[in-house]
Amino acid sequence: MSIKDLFISPRFNILLITAYVAIGLLVSPLIPGINWLQPGDFSEAEVIYYHGIMLQLTVLGIIIAAYITKFPKKLQLIFNVSNIPLMILNILGIGFSYPAWAISINNAIQGLRDVWILLLAIALLIGLIIFPFLNVNTKNIFKNMWSAYSLLVVATASSLIAGIMGLTAAWGEYLNFLGAPGFFMRLINDWGGASTFLSNVVTSHSHEMLPALGAAIVAVFGISLNYNSYKGISKRIIDVGMIVAIFGVISMTTIYIISSYGKYVIPTIGSFGPQGVNGIAFDDSQTGIIGWGALIIAVGLIGSGVLSSMVSTKRYLSILEISTWLATIFVLIGVGYPIELNEAFFGFGVNGTPPTGGPGFIYDDLFMRGIWYLHFS
Numbered sequence: 001m002s003i004k005d006l007f008i009s010p011r012f013n014i015l016l017i018t019a020y021v022a023i024g025l026l027v028s029p030l031i032p033g034i035n036w037l038q039p040g041d042f043s044e045a046e047v048i049y050y051h052g053i054m055l056q057l058t059v060l061g062i063i064i065a066a067y068i069t070k071f072p073k074k075l076q077l078i079f080n081v082s083n084i085p086l087m088i089l090n091i092l093g094i095g096f097s098y099p100a101w102a103i104s105i106n107n108a109i110q111g112l113r114d115v116w117i118l119l120l121a122i123a124l125l126i127g128l129i130i131f132p133f134l135n136v137n138t139k140n141i142f143k144n145m146w147s148a149y150s151l152l153v154v155a156t157a158s159s160l161i162a163g164i165m166g167l168t169a170a171w172g173e174y175l176n177f178l179g180a181p182g183f184f185m186r187l188i189n190d191w192g193g194a195s196t197f198l199s200n201v202v203t204s205h206s207h208e209m210l211p212a213l214g215a216a217i218v219a220v221f222g223i224s225l226n227y228n229s230y231k232g233i234s235k236r237i238i239d240v241g242m243i244v245a246i247f248g249v250i251s252m253t254t255i256y257i258i259s260s261y262g263k264y265v266i267p268t269i270g271s272f273g274p275q276g277v278n279g280i281a282f283d284d285s286q287t288g289i290i291g292w293g294a295l296i297i298a299v300g301l302i303g304s305g306v307l308s309s310m311v312s313t314k315r316y317l318s319i320l321e322i323s324t325w326l327a328t329i330f331v332l333i334g335v336g337y338p339i340e341l342n343e344a345f346f347g348f349g350v351n352g353t354p355p356t357g358g359p360g361f362i363y364d365d366l367f368m369r370g371i372w373y374l375h376f377s
Contacts, residue, residue, distance in 0.1 A: 039365035070137035147242035158212035237300030245293030
């Protein structure tokens with residue numbers, strides 16, 4: 001295999017990104033301003049470094065999704081050729097984020113990277129929608145595993161919307177909405193002003209992106225195992241889990257759109273305690289539905305007995321993947337929900353007294369940081 005063939009190979013790029021992420025995490029404690037175990041909000045350095053890792057993982061997801069759904073080779077080529085340039089931009093974005101004189105250069109680098117990945121995601125979404133009608137290989141995957149394929153489509157769309165929210169936030173924070181048309185600025189003022197709008201968009205971006213990517217991973221994993229061939233009730237259980245996850249993604253996405261680009265205030269379910277601070281936030285109840293869907297899918301996969309028939313390496317990797325789902329669900333629901341039901345103590349991660357804080361704020365801070373790190377797995 002020539003060097004050219006190597007660089008356009010999906011398997012090579014998958015391995016390259018895996019190595020990039022692993023090395024990036026291993027060396028991160030040596031990078032100035034990076035302290036993953038320190039409670040509290042991310043520093044500017046940590047935000048940039050985190051995106052430098054997570055956005056490359058997004059590229060990994062795009063490459064794998066196109067490969068597993070058998071996109072035409074030419075389109076897969078575009079995704080694979082983009083990998084190394086985007087990796088370079090990520091590294092440059094981290095490096096140029098430190099010197100004060102490089103602020104404009106860094107903004108240009110990260111802006112180019114973000115738009116590039118956004119265009120790749122748009123191409124992936126369009127392909128997922130049209131290729132079941134144009135490509136016989138993709139059509140067969142959709143026909144045989146329609147629920148997983150549909151979950152991949154809606155999860156990709158949700159991730160794309162979350163990415164647009166992130167770009168909107170960067171546009172406002174770093175460029176002060178440079179070039180925005182008058183009607184858009186009037187809408188922002190109507191939605192509560194620039195500060196409120198940016199806060200809502202950033203929150204929606206971070207809360208939507210990770211569950212959407214997680215749902216896409218579940219869908220791709222199901223397709224890769226060709227669960228359509230499973231016998232008995234296992235396939236039906238997996239289909240039910242995929243449908244539950246689809247509902248969760250659509251509901252979650254709708255909530256974050258109308259709460260970012262509008263006046264919708266996300267309510268709390270079953271509020272109680274001092275001024276009603278305790279209770280499950282409605283958006284978290286919907287992201288939790290995605291987790292329940294993944295749990296049902298895991299039950300179907302384990303119950304099918306397919307894991308025992310795999311070669312040892314694939315079996316161990318599949319068990320690790322499912323274990324990661326279960327761990328994520330446990331943390332989000334088993335730890336996250338009890339925290340929300342006791343915000344009078346945890347204080348939304350803010351030091352103070354209810355309803356604006358709580359004595360156990362540091363534990364909420366640690367939980368939030370742990371959630372972001374868990375998604376590296």
